[in-house]
Amino acid sequence: MIEKPLTPADVEFVTTLHGDDQVSFVVLMQPRGKQDRLLRAIDDVALGEFEDAVREGDEPEGAQAEPFAERALSHTLSALRAAGTEAIGQVVEDHPLDLLRSVVDETGADEVIVLTAPHYVEEFFHRDWASRARHKVGVPVLKLFSHAADDPAQDVAQNPSQGPVTGGGADSAGS
Helix, strand or coil: CEECCCCCHHHHHHHHHHCCCEEEEEEEECHHHHHCCHHHHHHHHHHHHHHHHHHHHHHHHHHHHHHHHHHHHHHHHHHHHHHCCCCEECCCCCCHHHHHHHHHHHHHHEEEEEECCCCCCCHHHCHHHHHHHHHHCCCCEEEECCCCCCCCCHHHHHCHHCCCCCCCCCCCEEC
């Protein structure tokens, strides 16, 4: 499960996590706009990212967030495939944990990887995706923090007015 496109470092990390074993990914993209705005702002403040906290109200939400999520997912799938793995995915519209469980059941997944930015408030109360998934999916859930998105493609994937995505991004994949 991811919230943003994977960075090149994220792709390398998840594709080499199991050594030379053949892996495939079913990526579920949870649009960032679906999260609670207040929790995101508190996390930004906790990370010292005060400018981001102020801009949380400008983040697209609901139907407006879906085009950004589709672009981020498309970029992530392309990056995973370019790394030599099989990858399919979809944007999660509603009930992400129910969908995650059905994907695990249908594919016989060995584990779930939740790759996200830190969410301190949610983690403290065990309301983050990984903590909640551990009680729902029936397979091990590995929580990883995404690498910093120093690549301008991260911004492009989240802002369609900047042109096509050519590389980079950030967040999580389920296998």
